[in-house]
Amino acid sequence: MNDSESALDLCAVAKSFQQGGVVLRVLRQIDLQIQPGESVALLGPSGSGKSTLLHIAALLERPDAGAVRVCGTDCSGMSDGARTLVRRDRLGMVYQFHHLMPEFSALENVMMPMLIKRQGKDAARRRAYELLQSFGLGERLEHRPARLSGGEQQRVAIARAIANQPAILLADEPTGNLDQQTADTVFNNLVELVRQHELAALIATHNFNMAKRMDRVVTLQDGVLVTV
16 A cells, blocks of 8 residues: 555445335445544444445445445455455454454454464464553453453454454444443543554444544435535
């Protein structure tokens, strides 16, 4: 990726769904560029298409029209296998619900993406240890998810999302399932992480006060992005 290239570039992205006999146009000509180190908050009411937009950016869904470029590479025409590799190497995803594997410890959950990428076990363990320490979870390394609080589980999920050192972090209501105090802590961790690692971040949230802490705020209205 050249210095002048966006980390994430959505160009004229459109997406519709068929519901009964009605076509719902969820996204209409979405244009969005995010630079390395830039954090962008995505606002919009429930059902506005935020999750759909994130899934398209994460190469989990294909748009009906338009292009998705990741670190300068157009992924639109790629095979599913090639898109999976881009997702593994370049993208990190955090959801509202942590989706940790219950039978594994916090440390093992964070190691998993690195092991899937065929990194050595010792190197994966060291990086997972360092990430969890940086999130204040040094005393929870061997705890399984059931023994962690909601905020701790989400911090493990964020550590897992950046384990493979992605260029882009995508998050779908990452604090929506937490109480306000815990949500503030986790969100602050997330924004600090984005800036520290110079990630490009697109984070969907309902909380405008949290969104204002980020570099830029955009809102989905009737399928169109509007800058706040």
